[in-house]
Amino acid sequence: MKKKIFAVTVAMAMATMMLSGCGSSSQSKASEAVPSEAPASEAASTEAAAPDAGEATGETLIVGTNAAFPPFEYVGDDGQPDGFDVALIKAIGEKIGANVEVQDMEFDSLVSSIGNKIDMAIAGMTVTEERKNMVDFSEPYYEAVQSVIIPKDAAISSAEDLKGAAIGTQLGTTGNFLAEDIEGASVSTYNKGVDAVNDLINGRVDCVIIDKNPAEVFGAQFADKLTVLPGSQFDFEVENYAIALPKGNTELADKVNAALADLKADGTYDKLVSEYIDGATEK
Amino acid sequence: MTITERFNAAFVAGDRYKLYISGLGITLEIALFAAILGVVIGTILALMKLSTKEDGKPTVFYYIATVYVDIIRGTPSVLQLLIMWFIVMASSNNGILVASLSFGLNSAAYVSEIVRGGILAVDKGQMEAGRSLGLSKAQTMQYIVLPQAMKNVIPPLGNEFITLIKETAIVGYVSLADLTRVANQVASRTYDAFMPLIGAAVIYFVVIKILTLILGNIERRMRKSDNR
Numbered sequence: 001m002k003k004k005i006f007a008v009t010v011a012m013a014m015a016t017m018m019l020s021g022c023g024s025s026s027q028s029k030a031s032e033a034v035p036s037e038a039p040a041s042e043a044a045s046t047e048a049a050a051p052d053a054g055e056a057t058g059e060t061l062i063v064g065t066n067a068a069f070p071p072f073e074y075v076g077d078d079g080q081p082d083g084f085d086v087a088l089i090k091a092i093g094e095k096i097g098a099n100v101e102v103q104d105m106e107f108d109s110l111v112s113s114i115g116n117k118i119d120m121a122i123a124g125m126t127v128t129e130e131r132k133n134m135v136d137f138s139e140p141y142y143e144a145v146q147s148v149i150i151p152k153d154a155a156i157s158s159a160e161d162l163k164g165a166a167i168g169t170q171l172g173t174t175g176n177f178l179a180e181d182i183e184g185a186s187v188s189t190y191n192k193g194v195d196a197v198n199d200l201i202n203g204r205v206d207c208v209i210i211d212k213n214p215a216e217v218f219g220a221q222f223a224d225k226l227t228v229l230p231g232s233q234f235d236f237e238v239e240n241y242a243i244a245l246p247k248g249n250t251e252l253a254d255k256v257n258a259a260l261a262d263l264k265a266d267g268t269y270d271k272l273v274s275e276y277i278d279g280a281t282e283k
Numbered sequence: 284m285t286i287t288e289r290f291n292a293a294f295v296a297g298d299r300y301k302l303y304i305s306g307l308g309i310t311l312e313i314a315l316f317a318a319i320l321g322v323v324i325g326t327i328l329a330l331m332k333l334s335t336k337e338d339g340k341p342t343v344f345y346y347i348a349t350v351y352v353d354i355i356r357g358t359p360s361v362l363q364l365l366i367m368w369f370i371v372m373a374s375s376n377n378g379i380l381v382a383s384l385s386f387g388l389n390s391a392a393y394v395s396e397i398v399r400g401g402i403l404a405v406d407k408g409q410m411e412a413g414r415s416l417g418l419s420k421a422q423t424m425q426y427i428v429l430p431q432a433m434k435n436v437i438p439p440l441g442n443e444f445i446t447l448i449k450e451t452a453i454v455g456y457v458s459l460a461d462l463t464r465v466a467n468q469v470a471s472r473t474y475d476a477f478m479p480l481i482g483a484a485v486i487y488f489v490v491i492k493i494l495t496l497i498l499g500n501i502e503r504r505m506r507k508s509d510n511r
Contacts, residue, residue, distance in 0.1 A: 108471035172471030188458035
């Protein structure tokens, strides 16, 4: 009996610790992440005098992304996240005088991590009403639409054909939500778009619904096996990509929006588009 | 959002609780098939590992089983699953089958060590006694050694099954909607990870607690004959 009482007490104590731990971390939010990073980055700038990091004010922005969404983000040859979004957020960081640290994570945990583990997220993320409940968005920086990837000889050409189909998607993406609303469709969710595409090639799913640009990259890679159909053929709506920001942090949002407008005005934005996005689908 | 609203969003809205039930079903289905496969193949592997020639040297079966166990134990199970899914059985449409096979072949390696240990724990004199009474090696194994080994093997085998249930949580990697994956899906829909993840953890815990009680009961029954 004594043992039992002891066990229950320990269990309760642990539960209380867990709950209180959660509470405090969600309250302190980004304020916690910034100061803890600051000493490290200061030390780095005094010691090594980083060559091209600019005169960082000591502020470090931790930006979450999901580096499995070419050409917007992917893991580059050096093992670091690279791509249009990564280049864009680094340019924005330079404009607002902050160090940008890009962190690769699962797409479906990005939104819930903003404000506690990361300061913002750039991941080809579409502005949706549901997401707006949890985070604020910057001005849109890119317009996209979902595409449908099918095997070369498949008879899928309209919204009607998608009903009852086996559809592969990436977990937590707009393509995932869109597929779930299709009548009778059985939806498989993958951590990465390329896994869905592999299963399409293996014949486990009938089609893959994913954003236009990654779809074209995958389509180009497996040009002998797959065809990419435009979303307009299926009456998919046009979506806007934006940077997800902590809810209510208008100061940061204003800075990011101003930097974004600057980059569009001075031609940097167009340069990045032609370098990363147009370049990716040509090869 | 209040706790009640978060609870509703995670479990009630859009009949989401049904997702958890079907997720748990897939988890248990894979674990059960894998456990059966694991016990059958694992026992065979254990006997292969114990097989000796007339002169007491290990047979070729010993080496085959040893290499198999080494490979399985030396690679992460999530990699084995991905290899099974994307390479070995790439043409199979039956996801549960592929996952069960992958986990079953994995579990077999561990079960073989459990069974081998159980057989070795039976006193050597039992085999000698059987042999001196005129039974063949196989007969002694079947009628005298294995039944006694069974009793040694049940507790660690139950432990292996419990490990297996939890290990199946990685099938989300290959798009199977098990309990963990379902929790992730709901979290990605509601943007609130707390309720789905804690909920899934509680479900795992309850299922495994029930299983522990059942296994304890079986163990106790098997020990009944010990008390004379």
